Amino acid sequence: MADLKTAAYVCGGCGIAERLDTGQLALIAEREGKMNLVRRHPFLCSAEGVAQIQGDIDAEGVTHVAIAACSRRAKTEAFQFPAVAVSRANLREGVIWVRPANDEAREATQEMAGDYVRMACAELKNMKLPSGHAETGRNRRVLVVGGGVSGMTAALEAARAGYAALIVEKGAALGGWASKLHRRTPFREPFHDPVDTGVAGLIEAIEAEPRIKVHLNTTLTQTGGAPGRFSVRLTNASGVSWVEDAGAIVQATGFTPYDASRLTEFSYGSSPNIVDQAGLEELARAAGGRALRRPSDGGSVKKVVFVQCAGQRDDSGRHLPFCSGHCCGTSIKQAMYFKDADPAVNTVVIYTDLRTPGSGEDFYRSAQAKGVTFTKGTVTGVEANDRQCRVSFRDLILAEDAVIADADIVVLATGQVPNSGVDIEQPERQDANGVQPISILNLSYRQGKDLPQLRHGFSDSHFICFPYETRRTGIYTAGPVRRPMDIAQATEDATGAALKAIQAIENAQLGRAAHPRSGDLSYPIVRLEGCTQCKRCTVECPFGAIDEDERTYPVFNESRCRRCGTCMGACPVRVISFENYSVDTVGAQIKAVEIPDESEAKPRILVLACENDAYPALDMAAMQRRDYSAFVRVIPVRCLGSVNAIWVTDALNGGWDGIMLMGCKHGDDYQCHFVKGSELASVRMSKIDDTLKQLALESERVATYEVAITDLARVPQLIDDYIKVIERIGLSPMKGFA
Amino acid sequence: MAKKEYAFYPGCSSQLRGSASNYLTSVNSMCEALDIKMTQIPDWNCCGASIGYAGSGELSRHVLNARNFALAETHLPGQDVVATCAACWLGARETKEKLDASSQLMAETNEALKEAGLRYQAKVGVRHMVEVLIEDIGYEGMAQPIVKPLEGVRIAGYVGCQTNRPFGIAGESFENPMYLDKLVETLGAEPLVKYEQKVTCCGGALAFSEPEKSQKQIKDIVESAYDHKADLIVTPCPLCQANVEIYQSEINKRHGTKLDMPVAYYSQLMAVAYGATPKAAGLDGHVIQPKKLQDIAVKVVPKK
Amino acid sequence: MGAPNELNLAALAKYSNDFLREVEANVEEGEWVKMCMQCGVCAGSCPFGPDWEHSPQKIFMMIRAGKRQEVLTSDSMWMCTSCYNCVVRCPRKLPITQIMHGLATYAHRLGLAPKMQPTYQWSLQFWDNCTRTGRVNELKLTLGLYFKEGFVAGVKKAWALRGIGFGLLRAKRLNPFELIRGHECKDKAGIHRMLKKAQEIEARRLKIPQFKTEG
Numbered sequence A: 001m002a003d004l005k006t007a008a009y010v011c012g013g014c015g016i017a018e019r020l021d022t023g024q025l026a027l028i029a030e031r032e033g034k035m036n037l038v039r040r041h042p043f044l045c046s047a048e049g050v051a052q053i054q055g056d057i058d059a060e061g062v063t064h065v066a067i068a069a070c071s072r073r074a075k076t077e078a079f080q081f082p083a084v085a086v087s088r089a090n091l092r093e094g095v096i097w098v099r100p101a102n103d104e105a106r107e108a109t110q111e112m113a114g115d116y117v118r119m120a121c122a123e124l125k126n127m128k129l130p131s132g133h134a135e136t137g138r139n140r141r142v143l144v145v146g147g148g149v150s151g152m153t154a155a156l157e158a159a160r161a162g163y164a165a166l167i168v169e170k171g172a173a174l175g176g177w178a179s180k181l182h183r184r185t186p187f188r189e190p191f192h193d194p195v196d197t198g199v200a201g202l203i204e205a206i207e208a209e210p211r212i213k214v215h216l217n218t219t220l221t222q223t224g225g226a227p228g229r230f231s232v233r234l235t236n237a238s239g240v241s242w243v244e245d246a247g248a249i250v251q252a253t254g255f256t257p258y259d260a261s262r263l264t265e266f267s268y269g270s271s272p273n274i275v276d277q278a279g280l281e282e283l284a285r286a287a288g289g290r291a292l293r294r295p296s297d298g299g300s301v302k303k304v305v306f307v308q309c310a311g312q313r314d315d316s317g318r319h320l321p322f323c324s325g326h327c328c329g330t331s332i333k334q335a336m337y338f339k340d341a342d343p344a345v346n347t348v349v350i351y352t353d354l355r356t357p358g359s360g361e362d363f364y365r366s367a368q369a370k371g372v373t374f375t376k377g378t379v380t381g382v383e384a385n386d387r388q389c390r391v392s393f394r395d396l397i398l399a400e401d402a403v404i405a406d407a408d409i410v411v412l413a414t415g416q417v418p419n420s421g422v423d424i425e426q427p428e429r430q431d432a433n434g435v436q437p438i439s440i441l442n443l444s445y446r447q448g449k450d451l452p453q454l455r456h457g458f459s460d461s462h463f464i465c466f467p468y469e470t471r472r473t474g475i476y477t478a479g480p481v482r483r484p485m486d487i488a489q490a491t492e493d494a495t496g497a498a499l500k501a502i503q504a505i506e507n508a509q510l511g512r513a514a515h516p517r518s519g520d521l522s523y524p525i526v527r528l529e530g531c532t533q534c535k536r537c538t539v540e541c542p543f544g545a546i547d548e549d550e551r552t553y554p555v556f557n558e559s560r561c562r563r564c565g566t567c568m569g570a571c572p573v574r575v576i577s578f579e580n581y582s583v584d585t586v587g588a589q590i591k592a593v594e595i596p597d598e599s600e601a602k603p604r605i606l607v608l609a610c611e612n613d614a615y616p617a618l619d620m621a622a623m624q625r626r627d628y629s630a631f632v633r634v635i636p637v638r639c640l641g642s643v644n645a646i647w648v649t650d651a652l653n654g655g656w657d658g659i660m661l662m663g664c665k666h667g668d669d670y671q672c673h674f675v676k677g678s679e680l681a682s683v684r685m686s687k688i689d690d691t692l693k694q695l696a697l698e699s700e701r702v703a704t705y706e707v708a709i710t711d712l713a714r715v716p717q718l719i720d721d722y723i724k725v726i727e728r729i730g731l732s733p734m735k736g737f738a
Numbered sequence B: 001m002a003k004k005e006y007a008f009y010p011g012c013s014s015q016l017r018g019s020a021s022n023y024l025t026s027v028n029s030m031c032e033a034l035d036i037k038m039t040q041i042p043d044w045n046c047c048g049a050s051i052g053y054a055g056s057g058e059l060s061r062h063v064l065n066a067r068n069f070a071l072a073e074t075h076l077p078g079q080d081v082v083a084t085c086a087a088c089w090l091g092a093r094e095t096k097e098k099l100d101a102s103s104q105l106m107a108e109t110n111e112a113l114k115e116a117g118l119r120y121q122a123k124v125g126v127r128h129m130v131e132v133l134i135e136d137i138g139y140e141g142m143a144q145p146i147v148k149p150l151e152g153v154r155i156a157g158y159v160g161c162q163t164n165r166p167f168g169i170a171g172e173s174f175e176n177p178m179y180l181d182k183l184v185e186t187l188g189a190e191p192l193v194k195y196e197q198k199v200t201c202c203g204g205a206l207a208f209s210e211p212e213k214s215q216k217q218i219k220d221i222v223e224s225a226y227d228h229k230a231d232l233i234v235t236p237c238p239l240c241q242a243n244v245e246i247y248q249s250e251i252n253k254r255h256g257t258k259l260d261m262p263v264a265y266y267s268q269l270m271a272v273a274y275g276a277t278p279k280a281a282g283l284d285g286h287v288i289q290p291k292k293l294q295d296i297a298v299k300v301v302p303k304k
Numbered sequence C: 001m002g003a004p005n006e007l008n009l010a011a012l013a014k015y016s017n018d019f020l021r022e023v024e025a026n027v028e029e030g031e032w033v034k035m036c037m038q039c040g041v042c043a044g045s046c047p048f049g050p051d052w053e054h055s056p057q058k059i060f061m062m063i064r065a066g067k068r069q070e071v072l073t074s075d076s077m078w079m080c081t082s083c084y085n086c087v088v089r090c091p092r093k094l095p096i097t098q099i100m101h102g103l104a105t106y107a108h109r110l111g112l113a114p115k116m117q118p119t120y121q122w123s124l125q126f127w128d129n130c131t132r133t134g135r136v137n138e139l140k141l142t143l144g145l146y147f148k149e150g151f152v153a154g155v156k157k158a159w160a161l162r163g164i165g166f167g168l169l170r171a172k173r174l175n176p177f178e179l180i181r182g183h184e185c186k187d188k189a190g191i192h193r194m195l196k197k198a199q200e201i202e203a204r205r206l207k208i209p210q211f212k213t214e215g
Helices: A022-031 A049-060 A103-125 A151-162 A175-181 A199-208 A277-287 A327-341 A362-369 A486-508 A536-540 A566-570 A585-592 A612-621 A645-653 A677-686 A689-694 A716-727 B021-033 B050-075 B087-102 B103-114 B128-145 B177-185 B209-226 B238-246 B247-256 B266-273 B290-300 C005-013 C018-026 C029-037 C041-045 C056-065 C068-072 C083-088 C094-110 C118-133 C138-149 C151-160 C160-172 C188-206
Strands: A006-011 A038-043 A064-069 A084-089 A142-145 A167-170 A212-215 A218-224 A231-237 A241-246 A248-251 A256-259 A275-278 A301-309 A346-351 A374-383 A391-396 A400-407 A409-412 A416-418 A475-477 A545-548 A554-556 A606-611 A632-637 A658-663 A700-707 B002-008 B035-038 B080-081 B127-129 B152-156 B232-235 B263-265
Touching: A006 A022, A006 A049, A006 A103, A022 A038, A022 A064, A022 A103, A022 A175, A022 B050, A038 A049, A049 A064, A064 A248, A084 A103, A084 C118, A103 A277, A103 A585, A103 A632, A142 A151, A142 A486, A151 A167, A151 A175, A151 A199, A151 A212, A151 A248, A151 A486, A151 C083, A175 A277, A199 C160, A218 A689, A231 A248, A241 B152, A248 A486, A256 B232, A275 A277, A277 A327, A277 A409, A301 A327, A301 A391, A301 A400, A327 A346, A327 A362, A362 C029, A374 A409, A374 C056, A391 A409, A536 A566, A545 B177, A566 A677, A585 A632, A585 A645, A606 A612, A606 C041, A612 A632, A612 A716, A645 A658, A645 A689, A658 A716, A677 C188, A689 C018, A700 A716, B002 B050, B021 B263, B021 B266, B050 B080, B050 B087, B050 B103, B050 C094, B050 C118, B050 C188, B080 B087, B080 C151, B087 B103, B087 B127, B087 B152, B103 C188, B127 B128, B128 B177, B128 B266, B128 C083, B152 B177, B177 B232, B177 B266, B209 B232, B209 B238, B209 B247, B232 B238, B238 B247, B238 B263, B238 C160, B247 C160, B263 B266, B266 B290, C005 C056, C018 C056, C018 C094, C029 C056, C029 C094, C041 C056, C041 C083, C056 C068, C068 C094, C083 C094, C094 C118, C118 C138, C118 C188, C138 C151
Parallel strands: A006 A038, A006 A064, A064 A084, A142 A167, A142 A248, A167 A212, A248 A475, A275 A409, A301 A346, A301 A409, A346 A374, A606 A632, A606 A658, A658 A700, B002 B035, B002 B080, B080 B127, B152 B232, B232 B263
Antiparallel strands: A218 A231, A231 A241, A256 A416, A374 A391, A391 A400, A545 A554
């Protein structure tokens, strides 16, 4: 590569030239930023402005471009120069849109802009154009774990998109739970009647698809590698073992019904007339479309009672605390088994909240029209004699205790327990059925054998923003293993997961990052000679991307990496960096800012803002022209997890008066795009007090905030409130020492 | 423009000497000014009202309404049946919709009508006077004959129940219908921007059988009009008018309030705006005198 | 199984479709009862809501729970003012007002309606009044209501409400002439024949043994 040749462009458009002295800014870029080439333009994102930059790249051999214009989130298409490194100084959203346009504010506003130009130049000089990781995996096959509806759908979707798929099923046949059903709840217009499960059709399609291979009676005994180069050891029931390669993995291992025998209050097991929903399906399949008979004696059935939320939504701590989502629809369907065969059969569904999302409401209405009785109540007990069952419940509408003494069959709607394998954080923990799980994936990853779980044993995935993503890049979950769901939802889920798997394969092949920094070519580079084998990066990586070699040095698996920089933030000896994002690219910016003399009474506040939430929130606040203090300098970070303590120490030593860290909400309802980044940052910052004490500084000088992308009104307020705190405790005593 | 003609179904309360006779008087004046010809259905009968249900059952109610339809079809062919009373309109329209939807009910109804020598052919349309005004005349049309804009009068548009629910006026919401307010504005008066009790039930027919409960409703309706500084309440329903006006003295006795809020029909506002005398506008038919309307009605306006 | 005791018998009837089917067959719009989803919007929308023992929501649940006697003897349906607020708000579009009237009518036809319920009395009186001549005679109707508990009570009531009466007289909205010769339809006889026929047809269709035809 040619020598470093830098160029800075100061835009005067969108009111920048009216509000700021762009001549002075250009001078800063030239004299302080030491840019080889500095140009001003009245409308930089215009075709002509862009052409000028491109011309300089082509004719002048410019390798590094600093653009002082709008936010790095704006005009990304115009300012896309893939052949050079680019930094941005945010003069529009970061300065003029958040400052009042009056003479009084002018000086501080100009200082703000000057600093952002200094920062952009400093960052630029420490950046390299990312080249992409060379050792990319090129396997294009999707390995699907589980041969139920979710797994079969994922394999078919992948195959139909042109990718080979391999289904690994532990059991002796494809079909999963759905194959044990008599009918399924309707998923198409008019949502009136139970319909065929469709399992036979799926199996036929799988068999007819040349791109799909199936291994029955087989499990995964070891999984290693990374997206594009997974290597999976399979072992079948006869003990034969072999290795298969895959580009991505979809885990669709489904659920096990909650064990109804744990429901002693409902006398499950005391009579064959008390069944769970799975038991009723078995009876219905045995009846084969004829009227169902009473299991105890084959007598005719006149009344059936469905007990919803049996061992679910339980707050006693004994049963499942959550709602399994499908069971209301399932009971409606099962009541129709009786009503459709003989409308004279009385069917009573006792529920506390009937949950029939989407078109399930039409199905519910259809059941009502068929005469299924729905009663809002909580069941307190079920007892059985030889033939009939007695259901005691509290009728919540009539506000009285009621008894149905003549039920021929009682159906308990129990929930779903996910088959998610071993909880890697507590490997000895039993699942909700009291069973010690065995590993499903048998990952050879440093952090554990299976996918990290979030709550109630379900695999960790963000419910709303990125449902199929797990914390293992290239491995995606679909179906009830990631949250409770019915067949229709599992089908949709499998389709989504298959597409994510394909995306992972394609990105891996090009050496690019997957979600959420899709397409990013940078990757963590470690200077092993400086490494102290402290293992912080291998332990803290939210995605288990870093293994350890026999001497406990980190082994980076670039394709598993999401490029959040949490390892970089963790590293005490600062040997981890990205070509375009490093301890130096940020550190240089912190040092480039002009810290006014104490006598000027102008504090400087460093804001390290998450690029996914806090920084866009600041930009949006600017779009609404919400003012905030001119004393802050904002640096976007990939994730708060990437914040290295040295930045904080350097800033404090350099005379900055305060530091605000803005990251995402963490905990069970996390909003962090990197799942654990913001949480790790807050843990690290809770320990920053020691540093502050060493420097004899007040603890208020470093503050951590949870900021959501929607907090556009709150963020300016946080800044202004923090300025007041700094005014109260006074300017930093460290000024002038640097 | 051809004169608009309708088969008029005034209903029991609006007939001469009835409790809403001034409604009829003002409708006549209003229609004259708007060039609308209303011909009473010969020998019309009671609709059964909402309250007659215990004795009537379903079919008898439909038969009563269908008799009026059959008479209208015979004597006033091609004309829509237009009711001024909310309950008459609701009952008639419900019958029409039910018979249109059920051939069995239609057959049974005609079997009974035969006893009176009549046959309902399902040709007739059923409408409320307010629908005629809004849909056939329009707000601009209603503004045409104004000679005395009702300037400076603040009017609470009390829509009540049965002209609003379950059928209502097309394009209006059940929770906040605006047509009375638009009408008030058209006449040059000032509608209330907010009137919480606009569609509150006055107790309806239960004002007789459950007076205390109904009067509680009426109290709310009138007090809210006071809260928003209304000079009078306007309504499209004869039972609303009667209940809300005449029980104010009882409420005052019961609750120690000083309610004295006039309650007028929309047709009275229009008649006054169109230059009718107080008598022709039915302003002599009030227990609580609508002073502001009376003042405007007696004013002499120089002929254009 | 031994002979069921009384408690068992009562339990047997519960949460069966029997009463629901009876309501569907005999009550106007009764086939809608099963479609209620128990949201309670009707109860919250009723102007006399706080005064009912059982809201429409509860009545529907009671029907589904098989509480025949409690429903049909209930005073609740008679509290309906026919404001139709519940009807327009019901997310399941149940014609609740009509069902309440229908249940009340059915209770009356079975002789189960609460005799002293004032609205029940008033409803019967209204129907009687309007069908006698084909048109309502408001004066007779009002006086009839006042005097339904006897002459002395009627005079007291009329005296207590004299202000209203005189007010209406002055406003020419109540006319003593109506007592002597009020409004009536010319074809009274035809109306009577027609209504008799309607009641016969309805009794035939509903097959209610206790159906008491008016006339």
